[in-house]
Amino acid sequence: MACRRPTLSKRNIEISIVYKDLVQGPGPEQPNPMVTVFYCSGQHGWVAHTHTQLKGHVNHEYRCTFVFDSEVLVNKVRLDVFRLKDCTTGSNSGSVEFALSGLIVAPARKLWLDLCSHEGKKVGDIIVEASNVVVTSSSEEHSLHVTSRFTLCKIPGSKFSCFKMDPSLSCVFCELLERPVLLPTTSPSKISAIEQATESKMALHLPVILLNYYVDKYSYCVGVLQGLRKLCEPWQKQRQKALVYFEALIERYSxxxxxxxxxxxxxxxxxxxKCSKDLEFLPTNLHVQRLHIYHRRGTGCAHDVLTLGAPAAHSLxxxxxxxRSLLHKASxxxxxxxxxxxxxxxxxxDLTQKSKLLSKALEVQSDCCxxxxxxxxxxxxxxxxxxxxxxxxxxxPELYEAQRTTSSLEKHLTSQTLQELTxxxxxxxxxLVKRxxxxxLGKTEGMSQSxxxxxxxxxxxxxxxxxKTADVVMSTADCLGFSLLxxxxxxxRRCLNLQLRRDVVFSQTLAAVVSGVVLRxxxxxxxxxxxxxxxxxxILVHFEGLLSTFRDERGMIEDLxxxxxxxxxxxxxxxAASRVAQAAFLPNVQEYGEGWIVEVPLLPNLHDQLPPEFRDKAKISLFPVFFNVGINEEQVLADWIGDTSLQQKINEEAYSRLVGxxxxxxxxxxxxSDQDEDIRALLSDLRxxxxxxxxxxxxxLHIAAEVCRRLGGVRLTCCKSGKDRTAMAVTLEQVFLLQQHGLPAADVNPTLDHMRSQGCRIEIARKNVGRKKYAFNALQLKAFPRQYRPPDGTYTVLES
Known part of the structure; x- marks a missing residue:
């Protein structure tokens, strides 16, 4: 019987490479290797696929992870390893080849290979490992089809790689994308950097929880309206109309x-x-982006910013x-x-639950009665x-009067008011208190029978x-239901549509905020x-908007x-997480009184490190602020002939809250006080x-972002789609941070261009629209501030 050849399903395959013990060249410096990846499909010979360069090493080990471009037919893979100074001469340090099918069937999908020079001399060790692979059986004799999304590059062993610090955190994020920031080779800077971007599982997890709440909420309203006792004819017709509106809203949520x-x-x-009704409660294009900055002396830091399309009800x-304006007009x-x-x-x-807990405590004679x-x-x-x-x-009285005019008057509807019922x-x-x-007292004195x-x-x-409480609640619910009629x-109807819009915006905003606050x-x-x-x-939560005060984007600002x-x-x-499972580490959301509480699960050992009050579920509130400055040609038009008072008012409100x-x-x-003087100066400039x-x-926006970072806040940046103007803003912020860590001014523009053309943001653009291009045109960019313009060749006219 013929042996079936394993093939891959249509999913990504990630190939991790560790190359170690490279032969060191002349001089005291380490090799600073660069790897170029080729693949062979058996049709066109070796085809260059990608290359990565690492500026640094850990215990003489270098690592990178890569995948292939979409729908590539792959038989073999070749890796050429260079020293950085040999890249321009084309003289590589060594090469190695392997069959992709052999890697898939190898034990643990891992191969140990020798890196050999052209003379056949061993110059290092290569460990190749495949992950994110789904293998299926097939009798067809064809090559492996591999679909890819990202090119990854990572320095192992860093304590700053906190997306995988523990199950409590790693289960919240997925689809990790990493890119090295290649500083100019002429730069005397003693730093290196890596940028990361990842999706958040909160984008789906929290909207599902909220939608369950919304369905219960409006179903209860329908139950109250249906439960109103016999009303006279005009009120019956009004109730039927109200029920139609509520049932339509419930159907949309369901x-x-x-x-x-x-x-x-x-x-x-x-x-x-973003305009899809099916996905209207999900945030658009939500990613967590982190910049790791490493110093040659062994220290480093990380800066986070969340990016997304502005939370808004596009579907409405x-x-x-x-x-903002609709709430002002509404009743x-x-x-x-x-x-x-x-x-x-x-x-x-909640009261019913507490009464059950009290009854149970009495039955077991607990001390917490x-x-x-x-x-x-x-x-x-x-x-x-x-x-x-x-x-x-x-x-x-109005409810009783509406019921009194019916043919049958309920006996219990007398002249009693709610105050009398209490x-x-x-x-x-x-x-109850006396008993x-x-x-x-009897328990203390040991009188068991008594x-x-x-x-x-x-x-x-x-x-x-x-x-008796249930009677009061039922009568109060009747009064509130009659108030709706x-x-x-x-x-x-307008109020219910307004509530739908607010629920949509709240769901999108909460998913993004929880993702950032959990990290913090x-x-x-x-x-x-x-x-x-x-x-x-x-916790300070700083939203940075790049939306214009013109046409639809003005409405997005109001929603946001x-x-x-x-x-x-x-x-x-x-x-404390009850069990070690992925679902156990996803934050939960519960409504309480006037607000919501997000429970952040931790491993028991981490939970035990908390101060005592936090082990008892001490609540931590949020302090949100929102600054907006339009960055596009429509904002230029609004500045000339439009109305920018909305942006002015929003920024003034945000400044007052930030000072507070x-x-x-x-x-x-x-x-x-050690940094308070700098913060005061920044706030003065901001004012x-x-x-x-x-x-x-x-x-x-730059000043507000700096103040937020110094105050330990959570940063979120958004534009209409979360991929174009947002990409320009995030990469510019990352370069500002590199400058603070010693990047020379002469290297700012080359580094900025590299991030925008080769970094995480161009891949996120491809993830959204299928092409590694930003959705700009040349005419638009003339209205952009110079620092927000992408490099030539990285933009075109696209649907965003």
Whole structure:
């Protein structure tokens, strides 16, 4: 029987190479090797594929990882290794060849090979290893088809490679892309750099969680409307219209949830899909980009920035503006009623859970009975306060009147108001407190029989109190549901569409923010004093926008500005992972009261390193700010003849919030003065730039970004698609950082051009549109600041 030849499925294959013990040339310097990769398909001989260069070594080992360009037919691979100084002469140090099929079937998919010179002399060792491979069986005798995405290059053994520092973090990110930053060979600089980019699993994970919440939320509203007792004819018709609007909204959320649930492996939404209704809750083109900077003396650092298409409801359009203006025009009554209705449901569910915990503590005679009782009382007081506020809206008499005109009047709908209904709850609570106090006293004195009777009375009091509370909740829900019917049909419909837009923007923004904050929190684990300071003032989250105040992008700014402020309702806490599995390390999101809490799982050993208060789920808040400066030809047009007041106001608000955050952080960190003078100078420059009456330039963004880095904040940069203008901004920021670490001014432009033409950002552009080109044209670029223009040959007219 013929042996079947293993073939590859249509997936990427990554080939890692470690070359070590290279023969050193004359002089004290290390070889600084460069490898050129060739492949042979059996048709056209050897074809050059890629090359990488490494500036540095670890224990005389050099490593790179590469893949092949799309749909390449590969039989053999050849590696030519050069010393850097020999590249121009074409004289390589050694070569090695291997068959790709042999690599796939080798044990552990790893080959040990000798690197030999032209004379046949061994000049080093090569270890070749294949990963990210799916092997299938096939009887067909054909070569291996290999599909690739990225060219990777990595120096092993670095403590700064924190995407893989532990399972808690590595499970959140995927699709790692690395590129060396090739500094000019004439540069006397003593630094080297590598840029990384990776997708975040939060792009899919969090929207799915939020969509489940949204479906439950609006389904509860439908249940309340359906449960309203008999209404007179006009109100019946109004209710039917309202139900149609709510059911349409629920269907849209449910459809989005089904689509996302069917593609659980998808973590990336390309810029071309930003208007897709099926993927509207996913952030567009979300990546985490990190720049590693290494010094020859052995030190280094890393800087992170998240990039994405501006969180906005593209699927809903911007013909009437974005969230900022729509919220200003909308009736606040309907939005407030919807919020109170869901808050009521959430509080009642939480109260029910707390009552069960108290009952269980009584049954097992736990010492935490009094603590559980205090927690229950606190939640009950919050619920009763909400019900009392609803009663003051004077909707109760109107609801009763709408029901009184029907042929059958419910007996329990008397002249009682909600305030009167809360009195039995207060009485039941008073009795419950006395009985638990008596129970605890009996437990202390050891009276077992009396204690059993007290426990039974406590359980009975809990049951009676929850029954009376349920009556209050039902009556309050009826009043809130009737309040929705009092709104005109068109007003209710506009409000639900507005809520849909806000939910879409919140989902996209939260996924991006959680990705960045998780990285920041992991970095703070080893800095307990800084972690405690962040708990008191919050983590600074800085959004940098490159959107113009013209046409659709103005609506995107309005959506994004509201999404950023909604992050104020988000808090973070640490939890110990219950098991060592991928899903166990993905952050979870839960709604509580007026906001949301994100639980960040940690391995038990990392969780034990936290200060005591953080092991008890101490909450860490966010402090978001948003600066925007339009970088395109439409912004130039807006500066001449349009309205730029929106951008002016947003930047002024952001500046005020940033100054406030700096002031709070000063009081939390007692030794903050060593860099405080520099920060004050930066804030002063920022104030002058923001308040200047002339068109605002990108220097505002540069100053704000520097302040954010010095304050330990999370950086996010976005434009319409997250790949073109964003690429220019990120690479420019990385060069600024290299300058701070000693890159000479003469080498700035060559390094910038290299990053934009050979680095991560050009690959991300290809990932979105299928070509290694930025979506610019020559006319557009004339309106760009010079520092934001890509090198010739890297741009063309494309759909972005």
């Amino acid at each position: 459809c989005a949830l089904r689509n996302l649930s069917q593609q659980q492996s998808r973590t990336f939404k390309s810029s071309r899909l 359009g911007f013909w009437d503006g974005g969230l 606040g009554v309907t939005c407030k009623v919807l919020h109170n209705l869901w808050l009521l449901h959430h509080m009642h569910a 009094w603590e559980r009782l205090m927690s229950l009382i606190d939640k009950l007081r919050q619920l009763l306060t909400l019900c009392d506020n609803v009663a003051k809206e004077e909707v109760v 009195l039995p709850v207060d009485q039941s609570l008073t009795i 638990i106090d008596s129970y605890l 204690n059993e009777r007290s426990m039974e009375k406590c359980a009975d009091s809990i049951c009676r109190m929850m029954q 009092q709104e005109p049909s068109q007003t209710l 929190l992991h970095a703070l684990i080893s800095e307990p004093r800084m972690l405690q300071a962040m708990q008191s003032v919050g 500005s509201v999404g950023v402020l909604d992050m104020c309702s988000v808090h973070f806490c640490f939890v 955050y700096h002031s709070q952080l000063q009081h939390s960190l007692y030794n903050f 002058h730039s923001v308040q200047d009456n002339r068109p605002q330039g990108p220097h505002i």
